Amino acid sequence: MPLNNTNIVSGAQTKFGALKGISLREMFAEAVDKATADAGIPKEDIQAAFIGTFIPEMLVHQGHTAPLLLDFAGLKGIPATRHEAACASGATALRAGIMAIESGLYDTVLVAGAEKMTSVSTNKVTEALAAAADDDFESAVGLTFPGVFGMAAVAHMDKYGTTEEDMARVAVKAHKNGAKNPLAQFQKEITLEKAMTPRYIAWPLKLFDCSPISDGAAALVLTSNEKAKEYTDLPVKIVGTGQASASMNLCDRDQLASFEASVKASRAAYEMAGLSPKDMDFAVVHDCFTIAEIIASEDIGFFEPGTGAKAVEDGITAMDGDKPINPMGGLKAVGHPVGATGVKQAVVIYRELIGDAGANQIPKHDVGLMHNFGGTGATCVVNIMRRSDA
Amino acid sequence: MNDESKPTVEAYKQYIESEDFHAYKCVDCGAVIAPPSGTCYACGSNKMEWTTVKGTGKLVAFTVIHIAPEAFKAEAPYYVGIIELDEGTRITGRLKGFDTNHPEEVSLGSRVVLDYEHGESGNTYLAFRPE
Incomplete structure (x- = not known):
């Protein structure tokens, strides 16, 4: 049965990028203010908060972030819980918010995420991110996140003939979309030649195959059908949600050219929504690396396994294609402040669905899917959303 | 098998450190498991013992x-x-x-x-x- 009581009534993000001089709590409060007071939703209406942060302990030496962030944002006192699932932290916070509304426990809740990553060195960030893999058995030999996706790329190349140029095309598309998005970290188009610059991070992944290290925050307000009318004439309904887990160790997977948690989570979301991939107008997928977008587009059933790269080449996933993917620029161009990402993805879907995506508005925008992926793919969350009048 | 020979993650890492790699082996179905798992991927058993591998x-x-x-x-x-x-x-x-x-x-x-x-x-x- 489709979910029937969860509505998104506002959503906002800060600019993503190296936000020099702006702390975790300040960027969080900015996103919350934009999604509440600035959107005509009084903070007093928020009954509980679900917060995604990944690893502020290592990045800014701060744990117990939910009450800290809420206090600074003027929401002290309400139940505040942090959700951590590596890069899927934001979407697991969102799922908790969905469950809170669907259960009837609350009418109106805040879902938000934030990460401050640029105050430490790249090697330190790499080390922090590596903590999202199995420390004893994979991180211990020096495997990194680019390395995880480098191995997935090698498997996909071997199985389907995918090339480095195929991956570079994803980066070119991301930058093309990001160039129109004033909140993106990179607002500049790049050529295929530039994307192919042989500066390897984890072979075969090069600099332009990787999402950047970013700061940023995003926030959403979820509310019941009853209350939604008080805030907007055009709420977005969350009609399906799915989450799955898989082995932390990449070596324990039968298959590296596909992520089983993405397949499971998307099938669960489609089943709940009573919809199929052909019903989706567009998707926002977790393109932490270019190969991740190609694989995700196959795993969520938009394209047959092995044909994701061709769909990019044929322009099918471009903003004006039949199945736009990451129309605002994705993690690749907009940035990837880990805990904020899953929430930001939902904000993008919300804005596209209500026709508020500015220069990044896609022509057909009734139903959209978001895919948020954590760590080695050990967590995946997929949500399907539909504009209430569609 | 006494408790001291029951495989542990700590001992697994120690074997690698000593250049004497040992894997887990499921007592019930014989599946060889490495890196360690608390549960056999093949049969679901949680009874493990040590084994060596050809390498x-x-x-x-x-x-x-x-x-x-x-x-x-x-x-x-x-x-x-x-x-x-x-x-x-x-x-x-x-x-x-x-x-x-x-x-x-x-x-x-x-x-x-x-x-x-x-x-x-x-x-x-x-x-x-x-x-």
């Missing part, structure tokens, strides 16, 4: 790490790969004896054999080299 297998995936975490910075660039041991289990380790400048020459399915590598971090890693 031979084939390469199923690999990458060359150029940007490394702090602890491994001095060792970069280096290979990390996933190896399917002839006993059937898959394990992640370093690759030795492959040119980091020419990963395009490395073929999946290549035969490799167990070895060890001493990192500048002071730890010993599970590693594999061409058979």
